[in-house]
Amino acid sequence: MKRLDYTKVSVKLKKSEWRDEWFIYLEAYPVYEVGSDKPKRVREYLRRSITTPIWDKRRSERAVAGRIKYKPKRDDNGVIQCKSKQDMETCLYADGVRVLRQKEYDNMALFTDQQLELAEQSERSKCNVLEYIEKLIKEREETASESIVVNWRRLHTLLSMFAKSDYIQFSQIDMKYIEAFRSFLIKAPQGGSKKGTISRNTASTYFSIFKAALKQAFVDGYLNCDIAAKAKNIMFQSARREYLSLEELNILAKTPCDDILKRAALFSALTGMRHSDIQKLKWSEVEEYNGGYRLNFTQQKTKGVEYMPISAQAYKLCGERKKDGELLVFAGLPDPSWISKPLERWVKASGITKHITFHCFRHTYATLQLANGTDIYTVSKMLGHTNVKTTQIYAKVIDKKKDEATEAFKLDIDE
Secondary structure, X not given: OOEEEEEEEEEXXXXXXXXXXXXXXXXXXXXXXXXXXXXXXXXXXXXXXXXXXXXXXXXXXXXXXXXXXXXXXXXXXXXXXXXXXHHHHHHHHHHHHHHHHHHHHHHHHOOOHHHXXXXXXXXXXOOEHHHHHHHHHHHHHOOOOHXXXXXXXXXXXXXXXXXXXXXXXXXXXXXXXXHHHHHHHHOOEOOOOOOOEOOHHHHHHHHHHHHHHHHHHHHOOOOOOOHHHHOOOOOOOOOOOOOOOHHHHHHHHHOOOOHHHHHHHHHHHHXXXXXXXXXXXXXXXXXXXXXXXXXXXXXXXXXXXXXXXXXXXXXXXXXXXXXXXXXXXXXXXXXXXXXXXXXXXXXXXXXXXXXXXXXXXXXXXXXXHHHOOOOHHHHHHHHOOXXXXXXXXXXXXXXXXXXXXXXXXXXXXXX
């Protein structure tokens, strides 16, 4: 169904390429498609043609190849005039169809705003959920971090996999459908060449994105209620946040490793910066400030602008300062997928048995800061967290260490 605004239907002619014959069609203009403010011309060919139209020499249309093209002559009712009786009957038939179409459009114009909204809602409910999510992904490509966009794309892939189709109507989305997809995600397969299923926390992330898409669809009028609000989240499982002790960090610092990887990892442990931020850090974002040093950069994940003081030791790990501010500080630092193996070899060579990823150096920074008495709000700010609750995960690690410390030693007291 189309939303129409003062639409006029006309009978028009189109010249055949092969002979002196003109095909008759109806043209409606302006016609507004749902979700678009741009007017369109809608053409309907009647499978009728004429060969004897009378041209109005007083009304030229345009010049084609040096020849003037005239408009067809019409009577007072707008009916195209022809020389032959058969062609006149064809034109009268075409005008009769035009009158019917005009009434349809005029009746549409009489809809109340509420009726029109219902009609548009019905039309939008037939739209493709997957195409809508693709549109949301394109919007996020301009503002969101790469990791967020990747998660949205993976959600799109899994939803298509669940539906076993590239087409899902919004009218199909109900609580039963949402719950079925929720159950699918909990046991969804890993992407690429990886075997097994995704973790529960990853499934929770994808389901939250799905709910966000449905909520936006409700705002945009594709759903008639905020159905996402009724759906239960997939609960996160408390994950072990591995970190290094100060002693282990010093051991790693003395263990041979690729220079760029070692400097970047230790820089993360001294600043709490993410791999994505370290990889994109430019020399123009490293400043001398009040006799010390600070970073002035935009976080890749949150897109928030951060001012972060860093120690002289962290600054030294940046290497020799470059004059060109657009050059990367840690130029050549590989992506996370390429870092895992050399990082694993480095940790193994140091004798440390923990499973350490690059992100663990960020965990290490947070944990050591809290262990050394830095208040949680300062640590939260240094990590660039938008909510202090995220930082409290590290505080729980410290509380556990305190509990363990109560049994660290005992006095030899006779009972």
